[in-house]
Amino acid sequence: MFPRMQVPLHGDGEVPNLLIVIRDIGSFVARIIGDERTLNKHFYCWGDLLTENKIYDVMEEVSGEKLERVLKKKYVSESADDVFNSIDRRYRCQTRKWEHMCNR
Secondary structure, eight states: OOTTOEEEESTTTTOEEEEOOHHHHHHHHHHHHTOGGGTTOOOOOOSEEEEHHHHHHHHHHHHOOOOEEEEOSOOOOSOHHHHHHHHHHHHHHHHHHHHHHHTO
């Protein structure tokens, strides 16, 4: 199933990942749009929270094969807050950049 497959690990493989089954997305969306408190808000929806190591453990258990795990050398030094603030700043700049065209 995974012949000679190398799988990358970010950091030490203990970075949590948000996972969702595609068929569950509709249920989340229906609940979000049905609640007026969610207007103009951002949401992250997930069904499972697993580390990369746990995901690969499950893959190995199901397949009966061993995966070669390779650590990535590059590390991100920004915190999640730094990343979100950067995205928010870029969005505000982008909005202001086009604001003059909307006022015509």
